Amino acid sequence: MNIGFVMYEWESISPSLDSTLRLIQESVSRGHKVSLIYPNEMAIRRTSVWANCRVVSSSSPNTEDNSDFYKSCSLEEEFIPMIDQDVVFFRDNPPLDTHVLNFMDTLENDIFFINSISGLRKANNKIYPATLAALHDNDDPDKRLIPLTTVSRNKKYLKQVIEAYDLNKFILKPMDGFGGSGVILMDKSSKTSKFNVNSLLEFYINQGGKNNYIILQEYIETELKGDIRVLMLNGKPIGSMRRVPAKDDHRSNVHAGGHCVEHDLDEKELMVCKLIGPQLVKDGLYLVGLDLMGGKLIEVNVCSPGGFVEINQNKEYKIQKSVLDFVEEKVK
Numbered sequence: 001m002n003i004g005f006v007m008y009e010w011e012s013i014s015p016s017l018d019s020t021l022r023l024i025q026e027s028v029s030r031g032h033k034v035s036l037i038y039p040n041e042m043a044i045r046r047t048s049v050w051a052n053c054r055v056v057s058s059s060s061p062n063t064e065d066n067s068d069f070y071k072s073c074s075l076e077e078e079f080i081p082m083i084d085q086d087v088v089f090f091r092d093n094p095p096l097d098t099h100v101l102n103f104m105d106t107l108e109n110d111i112f113f114i115n116s117i118s119g120l121r122k123a124n125n126k127i128y129p130a131t132l133a134a135l136h137d138n139d140d141p142d143k144r145l146i147p148l149t150t151v152s153r154n155k156k157y158l159k160q161v162i163e164a165y166d167l168n169k170f171i172l173k174p175m176d177g178f179g180g181s182g183v184i185l186m187d188k189s190s191k192t193s194k195f196n197v198n199s200l201l202e203f204y205i206n207q208g209g210k211n212n213y214i215i216l217q218e219y220i221e222t223e224l225k226g227d228i229r230v231l232m233l234n235g236k237p238i239g240s241m242r243r244v245p246a247k248d249d250h251r252s253n254v255h256a257g258g259h260c261v262e263h264d265l266d267e268k269e270l271m272v273c274k275l276i277g278p279q280l281v282k283d284g285l286y287l288v289g290l291d292l293m294g295g296k297l298i299e300v301n302v303c304s305p306g307g308f309v310e311i312n313q314n315k316e317y318k319i320q321k322s323v324l325d326f327v328e329e330k331v332k
């Protein structure tokens, strides 16, 4: 098969940690032709999309050492029509480049995209979990799939919501952030926190000279520290881990200093996966990373979900093998 990876620069890969590199090695070792496709090297000729690709070849595709694999690769430039790809992995970092999605729109029926272009468009924001949870809305607060959440860019309304909120701690975050950036824990019982609300809301709403949405969310306090990352393949969980925040931070993201430990999903977490799995598949979101806290869905990561290396650790089972088995079957 021809497999394309729309992704970040090869040179920026950290071989010991990178999930995309695991997918690339698995594809190369199975004999597929692998092309790296950089978003800024796509072009349209008449009505067809082309890409100036880097075709990967390796002198040791089966090595167990991922750094050795990385070093053994050579990249050759080749101008290839996108239609020649059988499968395209979308592995670019957020935020999504919407022009790239426009390039891909014409190809959605001819190439197997993982994830689908329409799905990426729909789910590439922090509102998507609410649309999933709405499918299973429940009167019992313990059974609700997402934390109490408000999305707005109206400062007055957001302040009213904060005032009316009956618990002290809450989370404030930007709609398009990632890697934990801008996720703030506030505490109404603290005067400093309270006095900062106006300034923070103004800052977030007006950032970049735009009129941005803000998310206000119930703060989920958990017994075990950290959030749970679940990798979902074709609507089912295939691996999970817990991300423990650094001692001086409330956020669990690895980018924010968090570290990963083993985790087996409990009943509540498995139930969330079971309830939302079918809708993920319906939306063409075949490979996603869920962030869960206290059995509630915090975020659905669709762009380039990572964590393969941490989840694979100490296991026979390899995430990248399951993903490749799945795409080979799908294309067949």
Ligand SMILES: Nc1ncnc2c1ncn2[C@@H]1O[C@H](COP(=O)(O)OP(=O)(O)O)[C@@H](O)[C@H]1O
Pocket (backbone or CB within 6 Å): 147, 171, 173, 177, 178, 179, 180, 181, 183, 217, 218, 219, 220, 221, 226, 227, 250, 251, 252, 253, 291, 293, 298, 299
């Ligand atoms: N409602 C919440 N309650 C408790 N912690 C949260 C909440 N929302 C976010 N966090 C913490 O902040 C981290 C980053 O938030 P998230 O919504 O996943 O944004 P990002 O896209 O930046 O990863 C989470 O992994 C979690 O540790």
Ligand SMILES: [Mg+2]
Pocket (backbone or CB within 6 Å): 179, 180, 253, 291, 299
């Ligand atoms: Mg997250």
